[in-house]
Amino acid sequence: MPARDTDPPTPRKRADAERNKQALLEAAAAAFVDSGVNAPVRDIAVRAGVGVGTIYRHFPARADLIVAVYRHQVQSCAQAAPALLANSPTPHDALTAWIDLFVDFLVTKHGLAEAMHSDAAAFEPLHAYFLDHLLPAVTLLLDAAVDAGQVDPIDPLTLLQGVGNLCIGASADSRYNPRRLAAILIRGLRTTPV
Amino acid sequence: MPARDTDPPTPRKRADAERNKQALLEAAAAAFVDSGVNAPVRDIAVRAGVGVGTIYRHFPARADLIVAVYRHQVQSCAQAAPALLANSPTPHDALTAWIDLFVDFLVTKHGLAEAMHSDAAAFEPLHAYFLDHLLPAVTLLLDAAVDAGQVDPIDPLTLLQGVGNLCIGASADSRYNPRRLAAILIRGLRTTPV
DNA sequence: AAACGATACGGAACATCGTTCCGTTTGCCA
DNA sequence: TGGCAAACGGAACGATGTTCCGTATCGTTT
Numbered sequence A, B: 001m002p003a004r005d006t007d008p009p010t011p012r013k014r015a016d017a018e019r020n021k022q023a024l025l026e027a028a029a030a031a032f033v034d035s036g037v038n039a040p041v042r043d044i045a046v047r048a049g050v051g052v053g054t055i056y057r058h059f060p061a062r063a064d065l066i067v068a069v070y071r072h073q074v075q076s077c078a079q080a081a082p083a084l085l086a087n088s089p090t091p092h093d094a095l096t097a098w099i100d101l102f103v104d105f106l107v108t109k110h111g112l113a114e115a116m117h118s119d120a121a122a123f124e125p126l127h128a129y130f131l132d133h134l135l136p137a138v139t140l141l142l143d144a145a146v147d148a149g150q151v152d153p154i155d156p157l158t159l160l161q162g163v164g165n166l167c168i169g170a171s172a173d174s175r176y177n178p179r180r181l182a183a184i185l186i187r188g189l190r191t192t193p194v
Numbered sequence C: 001a002a003a004c005g006a007t008a009c010g011g012a013a014c015a016t017c018g019t020t021c022c023g024t025t026t027g028c029c030a
Numbered sequence D: 001t002g003g004c005a006a007a008c009g010g011a012a013c014g015a016t017g018t019t020c021c022g023t024a025t026c027g028t029t030t
Helices: A015-035 A041-048 A052-058 A062-087 A091-107 A121-147 A156-166 A178-188 B015-035 B041-048 B052-058 B062-087 B091-107 B121-147 B156-166 B178-188
Strands: none
Touching (some): A062 A091, A091 A121, A091 A156, A091 A178, B015 B052, B062 B091, B062 B121, B091 B121, B091 B156
Protein backbone atom coordinates (compact mmCIF):
# COMPACT_ATOMS: atom_id res chain seq x y z
CA MET A 1 0.00 0.00 0.00
CA PRO A 2 1.68 3.17 -1.20
CA ALA A 3 1.45 6.46 0.75
CA ARG A 4 -1.60 6.59 3.01
CA ASP A 5 -2.80 10.18 3.03
CA THR A 6 -0.21 12.46 1.52
CA ASP A 7 0.15 11.48 -2.07
CA PRO A 8 -1.17 14.25 -4.26
CA PRO A 9 1.54 16.04 -6.11
CA THR A 10 -1.17 15.27 -8.63
CA PRO A 11 -3.91 17.79 -7.77
CA ARG A 12 -6.60 15.16 -7.14
CA LYS A 13 -9.07 14.32 -9.84
CA ARG A 14 -12.63 15.50 -10.08
CA ALA A 15 -15.23 13.09 -8.78
CA ASP A 16 -17.04 12.72 -12.10
CA ALA A 17 -13.77 11.95 -13.82
CA GLU A 18 -12.99 9.15 -11.42
CA ARG A 19 -16.53 7.81 -11.72
CA ASN A 20 -16.33 7.78 -15.49
CA LYS A 21 -12.98 6.06 -15.46
CA GLN A 22 -14.37 3.23 -13.36
CA ALA A 23 -17.47 3.00 -15.52
CA LEU A 24 -15.24 2.79 -18.58
CA LEU A 25 -13.15 0.02 -17.11
CA GLU A 26 -16.24 -2.03 -16.34
CA ALA A 27 -17.83 -1.28 -19.70
CA ALA A 28 -14.65 -2.19 -21.51
CA ALA A 29 -14.27 -5.43 -19.59
CA ALA A 30 -17.85 -6.37 -20.49
CA ALA A 31 -17.40 -5.37 -24.13
CA PHE A 32 -14.17 -7.35 -24.36
CA VAL A 33 -15.96 -10.44 -23.12
CA ASP A 34 -18.77 -10.01 -25.64
CA SER A 35 -16.87 -8.83 -28.68
CA GLY A 36 -13.18 -9.32 -27.97
CA VAL A 37 -10.59 -6.68 -27.28
CA ASN A 38 -11.33 -5.06 -30.61
CA ALA A 39 -14.81 -4.06 -29.53
CA PRO A 40 -15.66 -0.75 -31.21
CA VAL A 41 -14.82 2.32 -29.14
CA ARG A 42 -18.33 3.63 -29.63
CA ASP A 43 -19.82 0.49 -28.12
CA ILE A 44 -17.72 0.86 -25.02
CA ALA A 45 -18.69 4.52 -24.77
CA VAL A 46 -22.38 3.67 -24.99
CA ARG A 47 -22.09 0.90 -22.39
CA ALA A 48 -20.35 3.29 -20.02
CA GLY A 49 -22.82 6.07 -20.76
CA VAL A 50 -20.13 8.51 -21.85
CA GLY A 51 -19.00 10.11 -25.08
CA VAL A 52 -16.09 8.77 -27.07
CA GLY A 53 -14.04 11.82 -26.22
CA THR A 54 -14.11 10.77 -22.59
CA ILE A 55 -12.52 7.44 -23.43
CA TYR A 56 -9.59 9.11 -25.10
CA ARG A 57 -9.09 11.52 -22.24
CA HIS A 58 -8.72 8.67 -19.76
CA PHE A 59 -7.02 6.24 -22.09
CA PRO A 60 -5.09 8.15 -24.75
CA ALA A 61 -4.38 5.05 -26.79
CA ARG A 62 -6.63 2.08 -27.16
CA ALA A 63 -3.90 -0.11 -25.72
CA ASP A 64 -4.01 1.83 -22.47
CA LEU A 65 -7.57 0.71 -21.95
CA ILE A 66 -6.68 -2.90 -22.63
CA VAL A 67 -3.74 -2.72 -20.27
CA ALA A 68 -5.92 -1.21 -17.55
CA VAL A 69 -8.52 -3.94 -17.90
CA TYR A 70 -6.07 -6.83 -17.76
CA ARG A 71 -3.44 -5.32 -15.49
CA HIS A 72 -4.28 -7.48 -12.50
CA GLN A 73 -4.41 -10.72 -14.41
CA VAL A 74 -1.10 -10.06 -16.08
CA GLN A 75 0.47 -9.29 -12.75
CA SER A 76 -0.79 -12.40 -11.04
CA CYS A 77 0.35 -14.49 -13.98
CA ALA A 78 3.81 -13.00 -13.70
CA GLN A 79 3.89 -13.38 -9.94
CA ALA A 80 2.99 -17.03 -10.13
CA ALA A 81 6.35 -17.86 -11.64
CA PRO A 82 8.51 -17.90 -8.49
CA ALA A 83 5.94 -19.91 -6.57
CA LEU A 84 5.70 -22.48 -9.34
CA LEU A 85 9.44 -22.76 -9.46
CA ALA A 86 9.59 -23.36 -5.72
CA ASN A 87 6.76 -25.88 -5.62
CA SER A 88 7.32 -27.93 -8.75
CA PRO A 89 9.32 -31.17 -8.86
CA THR A 90 11.57 -29.78 -11.58
CA PRO A 91 12.15 -26.45 -13.34
CA HIS A 92 10.77 -27.95 -16.53
CA ASP A 93 7.56 -28.83 -14.73
CA ALA A 94 7.37 -25.28 -13.42
CA LEU A 95 7.85 -23.91 -16.91
CA THR A 96 5.16 -26.19 -18.28
CA ALA A 97 2.75 -25.17 -15.54
CA TRP A 98 3.42 -21.49 -16.04
CA ILE A 99 2.91 -21.73 -19.78
CA ASP A 100 -0.42 -23.41 -19.05
CA LEU A 101 -1.37 -20.44 -16.93
CA PHE A 102 -0.33 -18.02 -19.63
CA VAL A 103 -2.20 -19.89 -22.34
CA ASP A 104 -5.34 -20.10 -20.24
CA PHE A 105 -5.20 -16.37 -19.70
CA LEU A 106 -4.78 -15.59 -23.38
CA VAL A 107 -7.32 -17.95 -24.87
CA THR A 108 -10.06 -16.61 -22.65
CA LYS A 109 -9.46 -13.04 -23.83
CA HIS A 110 -10.78 -13.06 -27.37
CA GLY A 111 -8.53 -11.13 -29.62
CA LEU A 112 -5.89 -10.30 -27.03
CA ALA A 113 -3.29 -12.56 -28.58
CA GLU A 114 -4.04 -11.03 -31.95
CA ALA A 115 -3.82 -7.51 -30.60
CA MET A 116 -0.37 -8.23 -29.25
CA HIS A 117 0.87 -8.41 -32.81
CA SER A 118 -0.65 -5.31 -34.21
CA ASP A 119 2.16 -3.21 -35.56
CA ALA A 120 0.06 -0.11 -35.02
CA ALA A 121 1.75 2.42 -32.77
CA ALA A 122 -1.37 2.51 -30.62
CA PHE A 123 -0.64 -1.01 -29.41
CA GLU A 124 2.94 -0.37 -28.44
CA PRO A 125 2.02 0.34 -24.78
CA LEU A 126 0.23 -3.00 -24.64
CA HIS A 127 3.21 -4.77 -26.06
CA ALA A 128 5.54 -3.02 -23.65
CA TYR A 129 3.40 -3.76 -20.62
CA PHE A 130 3.17 -7.45 -21.36
CA LEU A 131 6.85 -7.74 -22.04
CA ASP A 132 7.83 -5.79 -18.94
CA HIS A 133 5.87 -8.10 -16.71
CA LEU A 134 5.95 -11.48 -18.38
CA LEU A 135 9.41 -11.57 -19.85
CA PRO A 136 11.07 -11.66 -16.40
CA ALA A 137 8.75 -14.52 -15.46
CA VAL A 138 9.65 -16.74 -18.43
CA THR A 139 13.26 -15.78 -18.14
CA LEU A 140 13.33 -16.91 -14.53
CA LEU A 141 11.80 -20.26 -15.33
CA LEU A 142 13.80 -20.75 -18.48
CA ASP A 143 17.10 -19.97 -16.81
CA ALA A 144 16.32 -22.38 -14.02
CA ALA A 145 15.44 -25.12 -16.49
CA VAL A 146 18.56 -24.46 -18.54
CA ASP A 147 20.73 -24.45 -15.43
CA ALA A 148 19.22 -27.77 -14.44
CA GLY A 149 20.22 -29.09 -17.82
CA GLN A 150 16.61 -29.83 -18.69
CA VAL A 151 16.09 -27.58 -21.67
CA ASP A 152 18.20 -26.12 -24.44
CA PRO A 153 18.73 -22.36 -24.32
CA ILE A 154 16.26 -20.21 -26.24
CA ASP A 155 15.56 -16.52 -26.43
CA PRO A 156 12.81 -15.95 -23.80
CA LEU A 157 11.17 -13.32 -25.97
CA THR A 158 10.87 -15.70 -28.88
CA LEU A 159 9.34 -18.32 -26.60
CA LEU A 160 6.89 -15.87 -25.06
CA GLN A 161 5.78 -14.54 -28.42
CA GLY A 162 5.60 -18.01 -29.85
CA VAL A 163 3.28 -19.24 -27.14
CA GLY A 164 1.27 -16.07 -27.50
CA ASN A 165 0.98 -16.72 -31.21
CA LEU A 166 -0.24 -20.26 -30.63
CA CYS A 167 -3.21 -18.81 -28.76
CA ILE A 168 -4.41 -16.78 -31.70
CA GLY A 169 -7.73 -17.84 -33.13
CA ALA A 170 -8.38 -20.31 -30.35
CA SER A 171 -11.91 -19.15 -29.69
CA ALA A 172 -12.83 -18.96 -33.34
CA ASP A 173 -12.19 -22.63 -34.08
CA SER A 174 -13.19 -25.30 -31.61
CA ARG A 175 -11.05 -27.89 -33.36
CA TYR A 176 -7.92 -25.89 -32.71
CA ASN A 177 -6.15 -26.76 -29.48
CA PRO A 178 -3.59 -24.19 -28.34
CA ARG A 179 -3.04 -25.80 -24.94
CA ARG A 180 -1.91 -28.99 -26.58
CA LEU A 181 0.38 -27.13 -28.94
CA ALA A 182 1.97 -25.08 -26.19
CA ALA A 183 2.63 -28.24 -24.21
CA ILE A 184 4.24 -29.85 -27.25
CA LEU A 185 6.37 -26.78 -27.79
CA ILE A 186 7.68 -26.85 -24.23
CA ARG A 187 8.25 -30.56 -24.62
CA GLY A 188 10.34 -29.86 -27.70
CA LEU A 189 12.56 -27.62 -25.61
CA ARG A 190 13.91 -30.51 -23.55
CA THR A 191 17.49 -31.52 -23.98
CA THR A 192 17.94 -34.80 -25.75
CA PRO A 193 18.94 -37.42 -23.19
CA VAL A 194 22.24 -38.80 -24.50
CA MET B 1 -3.68 -27.85 -71.88
CA PRO B 2 -7.41 -28.32 -71.54
CA ALA B 3 -9.75 -28.52 -74.57
CA ARG B 4 -8.23 -26.94 -77.66
CA ASP B 5 -11.07 -25.22 -79.44
CA THR B 6 -14.37 -26.27 -77.97
CA ASP B 7 -14.47 -25.24 -74.38
CA PRO B 8 -16.89 -22.39 -73.96
CA PRO B 9 -19.85 -23.34 -71.90
CA THR B 10 -18.38 -20.16 -70.42
CA PRO B 11 -19.02 -17.62 -73.20
CA ARG B 12 -15.37 -16.49 -73.40
CA LYS B 13 -14.35 -13.32 -71.67
CA ARG B 14 -13.80 -9.97 -73.25
CA ALA B 15 -10.22 -9.09 -74.06
CA ASP B 16 -10.11 -6.03 -71.81
CA ALA B 17 -11.46 -8.06 -68.90
CA GLU B 18 -8.70 -10.62 -69.25
CA ARG B 19 -6.10 -7.90 -69.56
CA ASN B 20 -7.33 -6.20 -66.42
CA LYS B 21 -7.36 -9.42 -64.48
CA GLN B 22 -3.73 -10.06 -65.29
CA ALA B 23 -2.81 -6.46 -64.48
CA LEU B 24 -4.58 -6.86 -61.16
CA LEU B 25 -2.72 -10.03 -60.30
CA GLU B 26 0.61 -8.38 -60.99
CA ALA B 27 -0.35 -5.21 -59.17
CA ALA B 28 -1.57 -7.17 -56.17
CA ALA B 29 1.58 -9.27 -56.04
CA ALA B 30 3.67 -6.12 -56.06
CA ALA B 31 1.50 -4.42 -53.46
CA PHE B 32 1.62 -7.48 -51.22
CA VAL B 33 5.41 -7.43 -51.32
CA ASP B 34 5.54 -3.74 -50.46
CA SER B 35 2.74 -3.50 -47.92
CA GLY B 36 1.70 -7.03 -47.02
CA VAL B 37 -1.45 -8.84 -48.00
CA ASN B 38 -3.55 -6.14 -46.36
CA ALA B 39 -2.46 -3.54 -48.86
CA PRO B 40 -5.37 -1.12 -49.39
CA VAL B 41 -7.67 -2.02 -52.23
CA ARG B 42 -7.30 1.45 -53.68
CA ASP B 43 -3.53 1.09 -53.88
CA ILE B 44 -3.85 -2.08 -55.84
CA ALA B 45 -6.39 -0.47 -58.13
CA VAL B 46 -4.09 2.47 -58.81
CA ARG B 47 -1.10 0.21 -59.47
CA ALA B 48 -3.14 -1.78 -61.94
CA GLY B 49 -4.59 1.35 -63.51
CA VAL B 50 -8.18 0.28 -62.90
CA GLY B 51 -11.04 1.37 -60.66
CA VAL B 52 -11.86 -0.38 -57.42
CA GLY B 53 -15.06 -1.72 -58.89
CA THR B 54 -13.02 -3.73 -61.34
CA ILE B 55 -11.22 -5.49 -58.53
CA TYR B 56 -14.44 -6.65 -56.96
CA ARG B 57 -15.79 -7.87 -60.26
CA HIS B 58 -12.80 -10.13 -60.81
CA PHE B 59 -12.23 -11.04 -57.19
CA PRO B 60 -15.52 -10.81 -55.28
CA ALA B 61 -13.87 -11.29 -51.92
CA ARG B 62 -10.50 -9.98 -50.96
CA ALA B 63 -9.42 -13.51 -50.19
CA ASP B 64 -9.97 -14.51 -53.81
CA LEU B 65 -7.28 -12.09 -54.86
CA ILE B 66 -4.88 -13.44 -52.27
CA VAL B 67 -5.58 -17.00 -53.30
CA ALA B 68 -5.02 -16.13 -56.93
CA VAL B 69 -1.69 -14.51 -56.19
CA TYR B 70 -0.31 -17.37 -54.09
CA ARG B 71 -2.01 -20.30 -55.77
CA HIS B 72 1.12 -21.65 -57.39
CA GLN B 73 3.28 -21.41 -54.31
CA VAL B 74 0.69 -23.17 -52.19
CA GLN B 75 0.43 -25.93 -54.71
CA SER B 76 4.14 -26.52 -54.97
CA CYS B 77 4.40 -26.54 -51.22
CA ALA B 78 1.71 -29.18 -51.02
CA GLN B 79 3.22 -31.21 -53.83
CA ALA B 80 6.61 -31.31 -52.17
CA ALA B 81 5.30 -33.58 -49.42
CA PRO B 82 5.40 -36.94 -51.23
CA ALA B 83 8.86 -36.26 -52.62
CA LEU B 84 10.20 -35.33 -49.19
CA LEU B 85 8.71 -38.45 -47.72
CA ALA B 86 10.38 -40.58 -50.36
CA ASN B 87 13.78 -38.92 -50.14
CA SER B 88 14.19 -38.36 -46.41
CA PRO B 89 15.93 -40.76 -44.03
CA THR B 90 12.87 -40.92 -41.79
CA PRO B 91 9.27 -39.69 -41.86
CA HIS B 92 10.08 -37.33 -39.01
CA ASP B 93 12.84 -35.78 -41.09
CA ALA B 94 10.42 -35.39 -43.97
CA LEU B 95 7.92 -33.71 -41.70
CA THR B 96 10.56 -31.36 -40.35
CA ALA B 97 11.70 -30.47 -43.85
CA TRP B 98 8.18 -29.84 -45.06
CA ILE B 99 7.38 -27.62 -42.10
CA ASP B 100 10.51 -25.64 -42.96
CA LEU B 101 9.17 -25.17 -46.46
CA PHE B 102 5.80 -24.08 -45.14
CA VAL B 103 7.32 -21.64 -42.65
CA ASP B 104 9.60 -20.14 -45.28
CA PHE B 105 6.62 -19.59 -47.51
CA LEU B 106 4.58 -17.91 -44.80
CA VAL B 107 7.20 -15.65 -43.27
CA THR B 108 8.05 -14.15 -46.64
CA LYS B 109 4.45 -13.13 -47.27
CA HIS B 110 3.90 -10.30 -44.85
CA GLY B 111 0.55 -10.54 -43.24
CA LEU B 112 -0.48 -13.81 -44.85
CA ALA B 113 -0.29 -15.78 -41.64
CA GLU B 114 -2.32 -13.10 -39.91
CA ALA B 115 -4.90 -13.06 -42.67
CA MET B 116 -5.41 -16.78 -42.25
CA HIS B 117 -6.97 -16.11 -38.90
CA SER B 118 -9.29 -13.32 -39.77
CA ASP B 119 -12.75 -14.46 -38.77
CA ALA B 120 -14.20 -12.20 -41.44
CA ALA B 121 -16.34 -14.07 -43.93
CA ALA B 122 -14.32 -12.49 -46.73
CA PHE B 123 -11.34 -14.62 -45.74
CA GLU B 124 -13.16 -17.91 -45.67
CA PRO B 125 -12.16 -18.79 -49.27
CA LEU B 126 -8.53 -18.23 -48.33
CA HIS B 127 -8.86 -20.46 -45.34
CA ALA B 128 -10.59 -23.12 -47.37
CA TYR B 129 -8.02 -23.02 -50.15
CA PHE B 130 -5.09 -23.43 -47.81
CA LEU B 131 -6.73 -26.23 -45.92
CA ASP B 132 -7.79 -28.07 -49.06
CA HIS B 133 -4.26 -28.14 -50.36
CA LEU B 134 -2.02 -28.25 -47.32
CA LEU B 135 -4.00 -30.44 -44.96
CA PRO B 136 -3.53 -33.55 -47.13
CA ALA B 137 0.19 -32.82 -47.23
CA VAL B 138 0.65 -32.64 -43.45
CA THR B 139 -1.67 -35.55 -42.96
CA LEU B 140 0.43 -37.68 -45.28
CA LEU B 141 3.64 -36.85 -43.47
CA LEU B 142 2.11 -37.08 -40.05
CA ASP B 143 0.53 -40.44 -40.68
CA ALA B 144 3.80 -41.79 -41.97
CA ALA B 145 5.66 -40.54 -38.92
CA VAL B 146 3.03 -41.94 -36.58
CA ASP B 147 3.07 -45.28 -38.37
CA ALA B 148 6.84 -45.35 -38.01
CA GLY B 149 6.37 -44.81 -34.29
CA GLN B 150 8.31 -41.59 -34.42
CA VAL B 151 5.69 -39.11 -33.33
CA ASP B 152 2.62 -39.10 -31.12
CA PRO B 153 -0.69 -38.65 -32.93
CA ILE B 154 -1.99 -35.11 -33.25
CA ASP B 155 -4.80 -33.50 -35.19
CA PRO B 156 -3.19 -32.41 -38.48
CA LEU B 157 -5.35 -29.29 -38.59
CA THR B 158 -4.18 -28.18 -35.18
CA LEU B 159 -0.57 -28.72 -36.20
CA LEU B 160 -1.00 -26.83 -39.46
CA GLN B 161 -2.72 -23.90 -37.80
CA GLY B 162 -0.21 -23.92 -34.99
CA VAL B 163 2.74 -23.66 -37.32
CA GLY B 164 0.90 -20.99 -39.27
CA ASN B 165 0.37 -19.08 -36.05
CA LEU B 166 4.03 -19.26 -35.17
CA CYS B 167 4.77 -17.37 -38.36
CA ILE B 168 2.69 -14.39 -37.41
CA GLY B 169 4.58 -11.19 -36.84
CA ALA B 170 7.83 -12.65 -38.08
CA SER B 171 8.69 -9.76 -40.34
CA ALA B 172 7.74 -7.11 -37.79
CA ASP B 173 10.24 -8.20 -35.16
CA SER B 174 13.71 -9.29 -36.14
CA ARG B 175 14.32 -10.85 -32.74
CA TYR B 176 11.46 -13.27 -33.24
CA ASN B 177 12.45 -16.57 -34.81
CA PRO B 178 9.54 -18.61 -36.14
CA ARG B 179 11.73 -21.16 -37.90
CA ARG B 180 13.34 -22.09 -34.63
CA LEU B 181 9.98 -22.35 -32.90
CA ALA B 182 8.49 -24.52 -35.60
CA ALA B 183 11.46 -26.85 -35.39
CA ILE B 184 11.07 -27.07 -31.62
CA LEU B 185 7.38 -27.81 -32.02
CA ILE B 186 8.03 -30.67 -34.41
CA ARG B 187 10.72 -31.89 -32.06
CA GLY B 188 8.18 -31.92 -29.24
CA LEU B 189 6.02 -34.23 -31.30
CA ARG B 190 8.49 -37.08 -31.08
CA THR B 191 7.57 -40.11 -29.05
CA THR B 192 9.51 -40.40 -25.84
CA PRO B 193 12.05 -43.19 -26.22
CA VAL B 194 11.24 -45.60 -23.38
C1' DA C 1 -19.40 -0.30 -91.90
C1' DA C 2 -22.63 0.86 -88.66
C1' DA C 3 -25.43 -0.18 -85.06
C1' DC C 4 -26.68 -2.63 -81.06
C1' DG C 5 -26.72 -5.40 -76.84
C1' DA C 6 -24.13 -7.48 -73.44
C1' DT C 7 -20.13 -6.95 -70.77
C1' DA C 8 -17.04 -4.45 -68.13
C1' DC C 9 -15.50 -0.17 -66.30
C1' DG C 10 -14.68 3.79 -63.03
C1' DG C 11 -15.21 6.14 -59.16
C1' DA C 12 -18.65 8.32 -56.30
C1' DA C 13 -21.11 6.93 -52.38
C1' DC C 14 -21.96 4.28 -48.21
C1' DA C 15 -20.81 1.98 -43.86
C1' DT C 16 -17.57 1.23 -40.22
C1' DC C 17 -13.68 1.98 -37.89
C1' DG C 18 -10.22 4.86 -34.75
C1' DT C 19 -9.09 9.40 -33.44
C1' DT C 20 -9.24 14.52 -32.90
C1' DC C 21 -11.30 18.88 -31.82
C1' DC C 22 -13.86 22.31 -29.71
C1' DG C 23 -18.04 24.50 -27.89
C1' DT C 24 -20.55 23.41 -23.68
C1' DT C 25 -21.26 21.68 -19.11
C1' DT C 26 -19.94 20.75 -14.44
C1' DG C 27 -17.43 20.06 -10.21
C1' DC C 28 -14.78 22.47 -6.86
C1' DC C 29 -12.87 26.16 -4.26
C1' DA C 30 -12.72 30.89 -2.73
C1' DT D 1 -22.56 32.29 -5.01
C1' DG D 2 -19.43 33.27 -8.66
C1' DG D 3 -15.85 31.95 -11.55
C1' DC D 4 -12.61 29.04 -13.74
C1' DA D 5 -10.16 25.01 -14.71
C1' DA D 6 -11.37 20.37 -15.61
C1' DA D 7 -14.03 17.26 -17.94
C1' DC D 8 -17.57 16.19 -21.13
C1' DG D 9 -20.08 14.84 -25.52
C1' DG D 10 -20.51 14.07 -29.96
C1' DA D 11 -19.81 16.12 -34.47
C1' DA D 12 -16.22 15.83 -37.75
C1' DC D 13 -12.12 13.87 -40.01
C1' DG D 14 -9.44 10.37 -42.37
C1' DA D 15 -8.76 5.68 -43.61
C1' DT D 16 -10.65 1.58 -44.95
C1' DG D 17 -13.63 -2.23 -47.29
C1' DT D 18 -17.57 -2.69 -50.17
C1' DT D 19 -21.59 -1.59 -53.18
C1' DC D 20 -23.93 0.66 -56.92
C1' DC D 21 -25.02 2.52 -61.20
C1' DG D 22 -24.43 5.65 -65.13
C1' DT D 23 -21.06 5.34 -68.82
C1' DA D 24 -17.75 3.36 -72.01
C1' DT D 25 -16.15 -0.44 -74.57
C1' DC D 26 -16.05 -4.82 -76.96
C1' DG D 27 -17.72 -8.20 -80.11
C1' DT D 28 -21.15 -9.52 -83.03
C1' DT D 29 -24.78 -9.04 -86.19
C1' DT D 30 -26.95 -6.83 -89.92
